[in-house]
Amino acid sequence: MKKAFIFTLDALFAVSILAVFFVVYSFEMNVPKETYWLSEMGDTFMTSLDKNGSFYQIFTQSNPEAALGSYLNQLPNNINANITVKIYQPPFPSTPREFKASKGIMNPTQETHIKRVFSNFDSMEYGLAEMVLSYG
């Protein structure tokens, strides 16, 4: 009877510990998905740059990489980013013009990659913008 009582206390203690770990784990799993937010925010950033013609404007600037960098500066201060924009112009097949810019120092463990293809049927141009984001 006494032995069984001790075993029950041990089991109760073990179950309590397991329950605490389970609750902690559940709580940790419910932490907002920061990477998902970063990806969503980056996607709206790239879409907006495409929709207001910013990617094409870059190539008409005297210093395209500085122009590209000025767009990255419109990201939140705690976000670091690298961006590469390539544009293909006729006659095809053509070698793309390519420009790069960066903001801050990337954290490779938290990187989020976003790509956007853009096109202009009037001028027969198309391009690819690739951005990598991370928290600073």
Next chain:
Amino acid sequence: MVAINSQWGAMLKNNDASEAKIAAEKAAYLSSFFLIDGPGYPQNWNVSNVTIIGLAKDLNVIDQRKFIELMKIDNYTLPNMLGIPDFKVFINLTKTNDRTINSTGLRPILPNTSAVIMSYVVFNNTLSRLYVTVWK
């Protein structure tokens, strides 16, 4: 056992707050989606005939007329029109330096149960930020 019980209670309380926050985050994503990805219903809605709010004239491009109409919708009807009747909403359109262009809705009282989604949009041909804050 007392310590474990106390910790258990604290964690359950945190979990409740976390659940409220996760619910608010889902509602905020839903609202952002309605606002920047769709035109609303009817397509040329105004404050007197709107049933679903949407601001997009193109993906991530805000229709200025609809944004002005959005400002006229009262704070208590706004969540219903966004499909989140159990929440309160605060919508803030800013420049990329966070200077407010215009805002509507109710500002949150309890920050630990509110969720903010920031999306980039094109407003008046300019890259801007749309903050949607959802809370109970």
